[in-house]
Amino acid sequence: MSLFDRLKTSLRYIRGRLVESILIVAAIAVGVALVAAMAAFWGDYNRQTEFLLNDPAYREVVVEVVGTERDLDEAVAEYDPETAETVQLGLDELTLAMRSVSAAQYAYLADRTRLQAGVSERLQNAIAQGRFGGQGAGVPPAGTAGALAAPAAEALGGDDTNDSDSAPDAGQIVEAQPLPREDAGEEESEVERGEEDDTDERAIDAAEASRDRNQAASPAPSGGGRGQFDGAGGFNLEQLLAGSEDVITEFPVDWIATISGTEQLFAAYGLEADQGSLFTDEDVEGGNAVMVLGSDLAGRMFPDDDPIGQQGLFGIRTYTVVGVLRPSEIRDNETGLMINEMAFVPNSDAQVSFGGFTIDFTQASQTLRFAVADSRDIERAVSQIESFFEAEYGPGAVAVSARIEEAAEERDQIGRVLVVVLFLAVAALFIASINLFNLMLMRVIKRTKDVGISRAIGASKGSVFRSFLNESALLSLIGTLIGLAVSPLVYRLLASSLVVSAQALDGVGSTSGMAGNWILLVAGAAVAAGISIVFGVWPARQASRIDASLAIRTE
């Protein structure tokens, strides 16, 4: 009896009991889909987590100051919370630390900030309303030509239309604000949605505070609030943009996510210049206002021109673009943004003085970062760094953390969930297989007489065995094919429900991840099919052992 004949015969029997056949096929399909999807997911999970653990973010050790009033420049003995001032971490600390931390290859600052590109409406209004010293009504410096005049006059004139077009050259102060460190993912939306108002508010407050300090130290020559805006020493945006015909004050973007860092940041994150060059520690020390752009950001900001050498007004400072990065796959783990979409500036102290005010740009950097070349060194690096800071500043002065540790924990948690889900998938397949087993056993009993007849007309025991095994295998295979067809859906379902908020699995469950794992998917399905086929062996064996003589006499 040929296989083809056997298949045809099996199909007839399957068709003869269609409903139960469909149900068993469905049960097997579910089992196979779950097992196959789990297998593929498991593969992705492992591959992706391996990949992520080599991601720069997971080779990084972060040292944070505990409390905000601590200055790591001071030795422990002298530390006094009452008198200590703003915390400052800089190149000196890094250099010092690197001497005792051999496991780490890189030490750098990399504070996430956000820079305003151009002028915010709110700040324009604030200036117009005189919150920088002038009384609203008194502000308009009638004779003063330039940037401030137009918008201010406009605002005061009660014309609130505030078309941004009408103030093309108005630059304004924004102090770069550190982005709050939060779990990435949320942070991305934070950047989008923004706390623009809040940032402006703080910027304005900072500017006001600065003015107050300056006033106290050296009262403005012309005296009086409104006077500050008058004359040559007055608050004049033109000054900010002095000699600035080439300075760009309007960009297609309003904000740029920025990393304020030091030289080794690039090496640690594996970033290279595609055009121009990267900034160096000399730029950091010299307080140079230079900027390196991510490839996509560069394209968006300067779609038509060569970005290198362009000058632009960001916040209150004019930065010169010195480099554009080579496109990178890396996503910044703190903001969740692609590195390609970010800008890099030196993390340096800078002050801008104008109109008798000095605005301090200093970012109190509260975070030092170290990076190892190989993530396996990270534990050693963490312990060395801990000892260094403990020796230098006493216990508890800093918190040392490595994202890899959080990631590993997250990974373990998800791993445990995966084991449970895998177990359930196998259980589903097992139950389906047991059902197939029962169904086939029942069919053997029901067809006892048919078996007797087949034997009488020339079927051997082996032939009977193969016929029944064939039938159950056919049910399994149909179920497997259907299961395989729906397994990508199940995979996506699993991925979306398991990967929620798990940054360690970022990218798992994407369709691209799926594409790489079709082999595992098919292998999973094949194993599942094999299991269900095995469950057909026993009933087939029972069928082959039927006593033909007795069977044929049953009615």
Added chain:
Amino acid sequence: MITLERIAKTYDLGSATVEALVQVDLSIERGEFVTVMGPSGSGKSTLLHILGILDTADAGIYTLEGHDLTTLGDRELSRIRNEHFGFVFQSFNLFNEFSALENVMFPLMYAGMRGPERRDRAEELLSSVGLDHRMGHYPNMLSGGEQQRVAIARALANDPTLILADEPTGNLPSEKGEEILTILESLNRDGVTIVMVTHDDELGQRGSRCVRLRDGRIESDTRKAA
């Protein structure tokens, strides 16, 4: 053609054992039309099943054309059933899930005949029993007589030398039974050996030889003078 020597068969029914056949010696020649008679439980069907190697004896020797069958394995025995024997049963025993044509094709399929050839052969067989117009019908759409004719066509599929019929007319009205018997007689005339189990005394006399069984033993074995 067939020689049975001291064939014994015992059924173990748990509480009791039933001796279906005791020391049966029987020899069947090519071309005979043997009827097997006897009361219920006398071992007629058992004898028929042993002759058709559907069942194996507990003791004794079965020789087919000079070959001792007790040494053969299941595959060879199945092949012999398939190619040399044809079974016809009281209750027809067709596969209800398959059409008349497909039923006839089964033994051909087991013999390894290819599809188109198989179909032609099955059609030819069904025509020979007068069922040209019923080939695609399923057993439950056929009358008893028609079903039995399908069963005979199936038994004849591989040109058997021996037809084993177990009360082939038992479930049929007499005129239909007569049709079946006529077919068997004509086959016998063509040289096919026939062994037929029956209750019916009249039918018992239709063969060339009548074997009577009682309590698993051969009570009488009478040949008609030719």
